[in-house]
Amino acid sequence: MPRYCAVKACRNRGGAASRQDNKRISFYPFPLHDKPRLQKWVANMKREGWIPSRHQYLCSEHFTEDCFDIRWGIRYLKNTAIPSIFPSVEDVYVL
Template sequence: MPRYCAASCCKNRGGQSARDQRKLSFYPFPLHDKERLEKWLRNMKRDAWTPSKHQLLCSDHFTPDSLDVRWGIRYLKQTAVPTIFSSPDDQGPRATSEQ
């Protein structure tokens, strides 16, 4: 089953990151932790939405300090909340500055 990111602005899928596929991980929503789940959804701007246990968010939305790295494997901290959600409007205008 292919993994994909539940963020509406994100097109990342398992093994296919737009940036660097080796850095991409997928994490399940904290369904058991209502308070944290609310923060996740608020940051995603999807308050009214309830993810299923099969839905995942990719590591692009977490700051590096949200992750613990042990033996090269990244673990999401128990307190981590995703904060990086670029809107589709952010893409495009600056594409020419990369040379």
């Protein structure tokens, strides 16, 4: 089943890992069982009142490099990672 990024202006989609513009794009589920961290994710997305489901994801484009660990050549999202890279409100309306 394809995965889609839950950020409104983001058009990244693919399987568990995808290549777009020679970048490796990966998708990560929302931390539904870590309420304080989940609140930070949603607040940074600026989607107040929106509640993600277990079938929604954010793509790797919304995390800084220090949010990842690399083990055995595989990139893992740290369990403390908070997404912080999002398009500005103006960029959303231009699309």
